[in-house]
């Protein structure tokens with residue numbers, strides 16, 4: 037792999053990033069620079085563990101044993117409102133977003149929820165059973181479908197923070213859902229970029245990219261019948277991963293229970309490999325899918341993006357949106373493939 041820095045453009049959003057392997061050798065003089073750290077020094081009792089149900093708001097969804105009572109034991113997965121929500125279900129007054137002045141604003145109406153993956157205190161998603169992992173993906177689907185019934189909402193963001201550096205405040209494996217009356221910027225950028233590509237070329241950019249990636253193979257980390265995991269061509273972080281359905285599918289909600297299990301098994305293997313290669317990095321994953329009211333566009337293709345905190349964004353990244361990565365995605369994919377546990 038060449039040491040020449042390279043500029044790469046993400047084919048969907050047009051975001052430019054830099055791959056600069058030589059930067060990996062820069063001298064580090066400050067302690068505490070390592071961005072990886074997962075949670076340590078946790079406090080107990082953990083409010084997400086079985087038996088602590090009284091420490092969370094009342095559940096809005098759960099997978100439970102037949103006959104067990106809501107907000108008591110007997111659950112395998114629970115969804116509860118976030119105790120510290122960024123959005124509110126009932127704002128004082130709901131007003132549609134309007135541009136009456138140069139400073140546009142609207143009440144942050146929506147639901148902020150926490151999806152607790154399992155009753156046991158598991159802090160690494162790879163320790164979830166295949167069934168538990170599958171149920172996380174099933175519950176994403178169920179909750180997105182349920183929230184779509186609230187006509188005020190335009191979008192449901194689903195994401196996971198693993199480790200303090202990635203923004204998690206509790207170690208117990210969990211995901212979050214934040215629904216909003218607007219479509220967040222990065223997703224809108226992807227939708228616009230993908231629509232523009234489709235208008236010019238007559239194809240879904242993700243389908244075209246997958247065709248090319250599967251033919252090249254250099255960034256493919258693992259694949260199953262319906263899904264493929266790749267290192268991103270133009271990553272923001274070293275080891276950034278994208279997981280996509282191989283066939284064109286605009287909406288995540290269309291995932292079947294069988295596909296949810298397949299996705300869980302694939303992602304678990306890839307996460308084990310990532311944990312191994314990068315010594316338990318903190319990471320986020322997030323789901324990008326067509327917004328609630330935008331049908332089934334031929335140009336958009338749902339996917340999961342995973343950003344390990346392999347570096348700490350600084351002035352160039354925050355100020356100008358141009359990320360510098362020291363490990364080329366082709367090199368990262370090779371390492372990840374070599375560390376994959378057997379399927």
Ligand SMILES: [Zn+2]
Pocket residue numbers: 082083084085156157158208
């Ligand atoms: Zn716990």
Ligand SMILES: [Zn+2]
Pocket residue numbers: 240241242243244283284285335336337
């Ligand atoms: Zn597609």
Ligand SMILES: [Zn+2]
Pocket residue numbers: 226324339341
């Ligand atoms: Zn995306």
